[in-house]
Amino acid sequence: MHRVKVRVVEDALDANNTIARANRDDFDRAGVYVVNLMSAPGAGKTTLLERVLGPLEGVRAAVLEGDVQGSLDADRLASLHVPVVQLNTGNGFGGECHLDANMVRSALPSLPLEDIDLLIIENVGNLVCPAEFRVGEDTRIMVSSVAEGEDKPLKYPLMFRACELVVINKLDLLPHVDFDMDKYMHHLDSVHPDVERLQVSARTGEGVDAVREWLQRAAAREGAVA
Amino acid sequence: MHRVKVRVVEDALDANNTIARANRDDFDRAGVYVVNLMSAPGAGKTTLLERVLGPLEGVRAAVLEGDVQGSLDADRLASLHVPVVQLNTGNGFGGECHLDANMVRSALPSLPLEDIDLLIIENVGNLVCPAEFRVGEDTRIMVSSVAEGEDKPLKYPLMFRACELVVINKLDLLPHVDFDMDKYMHHLDSVHPDVERLQVSARTGEGVDAVREWLQRAAAREGAVA
Numbered sequence: 241m242h243r244v245k246v247r248v249v250e251d252a253l254d255a256n257n258t259i260a261r262a263n264r265d266d267f268d269r270a271g272v273y274v275v276n277l278m279s280a281p282g283a284g285k286t287t288l289l290e291r292v293l294g295p296l297e298g299v300r301a302a303v304l305e306g307d308v309q310g311s312l313d314a315d316r317l318a319s320l321h322v323p324v325v326q327l328n329t330g331n332g333f334g335g336e337c338h339l340d341a342n343m344v345r346s347a348l349p350s351l352p353l354e355d356i357d358l359l360i361i362e363n364v365g366n367l368v369c370p371a372e373f374r375v376g377e378d379t380r381i382m383v384s385s386v387a388e389g390e391d392k393p394l395k396y397p398l399m400f401r402a403c404e405l406v407v408i409n410k411l412d413l414l415p416h417v418d419f420d421m422d423k424y425m426h427h428l429d430s431v432h433p434d435v436e437r438l439q440v441s442a443r444t445g446e447g448v449d450a451v452r453e454w455l456q457r458a459a460a461r462e463g464a465v466a
Numbered sequence: 467m468h469r470v471k472v473r474v475v476e477d478a479l480d481a482n483n484t485i486a487r488a489n490r491d492d493f494d495r496a497g498v499y500v501v502n503l504m505s506a507p508g509a510g511k512t513t514l515l516e517r518v519l520g521p522l523e524g525v526r527a528a529v530l531e532g533d534v535q536g537s538l539d540a541d542r543l544a545s546l547h548v549p550v551v552q553l554n555t556g557n558g559f560g561g562e563c564h565l566d567a568n569m570v571r572s573a574l575p576s577l578p579l580e581d582i583d584l585l586i587i588e589n590v591g592n593l594v595c596p597a598e599f600r601v602g603e604d605t606r607i608m609v610s611s612v613a614e615g616e617d618k619p620l621k622y623p624l625m626f627r628a629c630e631l632v633v634i635n636k637l638d639l640l641p642h643v644d645f646d647m648d649k650y651m652h653h654l655d656s657v658h659p660d661v662e663r664l665q666v667s668a669r670t671g672e673g674v675d676a677v678r679e680w681l682q683r684a685a686a687r688e689g690a691v692a
Contacts, residue, residue: 282506308623309620310621366593388508394535394538413639418669
């Protein structure tokens, strides 16, 4: 019985990868660099985007917002005057806990791919399943809040291994929480030694310039930006 | 294709409920009151248990720790001298993002059910899927951290609807985060008007007595405690 279960999962992931490649082909054809942005609930993905996307010079960005329900984050980003498309996963039973390639594919007709250079796909807040489903992205960034504790890389290793950049957020809370940055870095190195990392406070703006520059460099490297 | 997917999910939930009822029967026979404790990653479930379980007078407690990988939380709780059993969901692909009834069932032989009154099942940190899988519990408690933001009841409504008690944690961070308690309560009321709620700081100990008393009353009501 267990063997059957694993096989079903593998088939589902295989189908997902097929669709992810089709998405990636479409993104490449349109010259769009795509980021899959992941984190636990409330780690600050949207606040970071508010800080970064507004002043992103020379890069035309859009956001695909994944949520179980509602459009709170999309509404927040609307004031930035970048195209925002909402994708809700909450049909069926309690809602999917992650975006998959087919969900993203269903949103492609709503996205102005020919008119943008950078697409940020803000995934559902979850440290497990989003890491298992490619959606056609060029890179995966995760936001990790110091309020969540220094043990998270050890407890959710796949997520920390799956990304190319870890943005350590809520630096402003460091004096008020029990979080040892050295220990956290040690844990992060033990699961993903080469991963890039940036320390920020999306709330105060500290360090967010480096995230913006990282995105600009990455998009330029891919040739998405002229 | 979509219709097929929904049917598979319903079948899986139906099978889960059948096993959850079998677990519940075993818990009832042994006179054990069972709590399914849920939250986002890093909301403070384990710290709350450290505060509550040590001084839980007249109630013999045990903990079933659910994690994707590792035994960090179980190790932390070991110093409390209550039985702790670790359940890892990380076999197969990237690890299951929730506990289900069959996983809990597989742990029953390791639990001293005849010698305890209260079993706390600490679920995987996730605000989506754990709410969809009954494991045989009497009640569901969720921990919601003020660091996660006041919008969480609206974004993860099933989780907030599925529980009988919301423990609002990290009160000590209130002066340092943008969190409007009145707004949060309004959001919580809009998705689950009758739910009980307690405000605590597991870090400082503020308010944790009320959680302990809630558990003692609940266990006594069920006849688990003599």
